[in-house]
Amino acid sequence: MKTVVLKFGGTSVGSIDRIKKVCKIIAFYKKNKNKVVVVSSAMSGVTNELVNKSKMISNNFDRAEYDALVSTGEQVSCALIAGRLKHNGFKSRSWTSWQLPILTEGPHSSARISSVGIKELNKYVKSGGIPIITGFQGIGNDFRITTIGRSGSDATAIMLAKFIKADECIIYTDVDGVYTTDPRQYKKAKKIKKIFYDEMLEMASLGSKVMQPTSVQDAKLNKIDIKVKSSFVSKSGTLIADSKKTFSNQIITGISSTKNDAKITIVGVKDRPGVAASIFRPLSNNLINVDMVVQNISQNGKETDLTFTIKSEDLKKTERLIKRNKSISYKKLSFDKDLSKVSIIGVGMITTPGITYRMFQALASKKINILVISTSEIKISVLISSKSVKKAVAALHKEFKLN
Numbered sequence: 001m002k003t004v005v006l007k008f009g010g011t012s013v014g015s016i017d018r019i020k021k022v023c024k025i026i027a028f029y030k031k032n033k034n035k036v037v038v039v040s041s042a043m044s045g046v047t048n049e050l051v052n053k054s055k056m057i058s059n060n061f062d063r064a065e066y067d068a069l070v071s072t073g074e075q076v077s078c079a080l081i082a083g084r085l086k087h088n089g090f091k092s093r094s095w096t097s098w099q100l101p102i103l104t105e106g107p108h109s110s111a112r113i114s115s116v117g118i119k120e121l122n123k124y125v126k127s128g129g130i131p132i133i134t135g136f137q138g139i140g141n142d143f144r145i146t147t148i149g150r151s152g153s154d155a156t157a158i159m160l161a162k163f164i165k166a167d168e169c170i171i172y173t174d175v176d177g178v179y180t181t182d183p184r185q186y187k188k189a190k191k192i193k194k195i196f197y198d199e200m201l202e203m204a205s206l207g208s209k210v211m212q213p214t215s216v217q218d219a220k221l222n223k224i225d226i227k228v229k230s231s232f233v234s235k236s237g238t239l240i241a242d243s244k245k246t247f248s249n250q251i252i253t254g255i256s257s258t259k260n261d262a263k264i265t266i267v268g269v270k271d272r273p274g275v276a277a278s279i280f281r282p283l284s285n286n287l288i289n290v291d292m293v294v295q296n297i298s299q300n301g302k303e304t305d306l307t308f309t310i311k312s313e314d315l316k317k318t319e320r321l322i323k324r325n326k327s328i329s330y331k332k333l334s335f336d337k338d339l340s341k342v343s344i345i346g347v348g349m350i351t352t353p354g355i356t357y358r359m360f361q362a363l364a365s366k367k368i369n370i371l372v373i374s375t376s377e378i379k380i381s382v383l384i385s386s387k388s389v390k391k392a393v394a395a396l397h398k399e400f401k402l403n
């Protein structure tokens, strides 16, 4: 008998009809003699609404209360799923994370799951029950509710699969797999049958929201294969797995893009040891995530220009922190908004020369200006104007024969 973890995302449980449909999928696995454990997200839109409410109460809403608040959406969807399964004659119950418990470490709103209490869960599953577990949350050392970052139900499913030693973890969502690029943005995107963890991790981190990055990292660390499937249509999905189990001759596997990036350039900063640290320390202390960083050596060797990117929503705060920072001196500050990072990803890049040139040439032929470049072994990212993203994705999709 196989044990399967099934995770349903927000749109999959977005209405009463959708929940009834999801219960049919769960019933299918149960009838096929599987032990079934379910993880659910909140109904679509619910978490956003709760986040907005917290902002309306305070622009500095307490982080612990934020977690207590935004974790409630999952309790609703899980109870509705369990209720429907019971209605259909199955043994089922909902389980909030603290009841298991799902223990977490780290700060509120971005905690990580460290362990899952499985004793009661296993007993229940063995007795034929279908547990429906709230994704996205756990409890910290102080027994207060924590959440594990937006879209965190993916990670809950992976960690449950790890602790209960599941044979399969299936992420049910509103697309029928991982595509070469977001199929809602680019119609010619193609479904990928198998993708390596490392590629999926890069795609997810670089803006492909179909999987949450932490969950892919957890799956890779624990060697848990993930299947991504649609809860709307019955079609084969995508397998995310270790490179040993899969084979690909594709150089570039996928293209990701981000929205709402901003660029800051500090011109004429004194070039001495520790200057970059002095600039970034206050940003880090204020939880501002710095992404791409480029430092240019100045002509006189005494000064340098430093360019970096952040999310647009952090722009005002970053500007304030830099202007207030007495430990640095510079000649000029400049800011740009409405930028996006477009990335090509693929393990085939390691062994194939000329990829960078082909990427730049494809963008140049569409007259797309590149503002910042960053690379790793398996990805190349460029920062461009958000206006050009669609054009860039199409050009790159064609250049690397993903169509």
Ligand code: ADP
Residues within 6 Å of the ligand: 008, 009, 010, 011, 012, 041, 151, 172, 173, 174, 175, 177, 178, 179, 180, 181, 182, 183, 184, 207, 208, 209, 210, 211, 254
């Ligand atoms: P869920 O609520 O099920 O967790 P998400 O909205 O988090 O679903 O993720 C699914 C969405 O991810 C899709 O609707 C799609 O628009 C988007 N997406 C972005 N990049 C990709 C990609 N490369 N392949 C598939 N979907 C993608």
Ligand code: ASP
Residues within 6 Å of the ligand: 009, 010, 041, 042, 047, 048, 073, 135, 136, 149, 150, 151, 152, 153, 154
């Ligand atoms: N409901 C949470 C969110 O919207 C978690 C999830 O969907 O995975 O971020």
Ligand code: MG
Residues within 6 Å of the ligand: 009, 151, 154, 209, 210, 211, 212
């Ligand atoms: Mg998601």
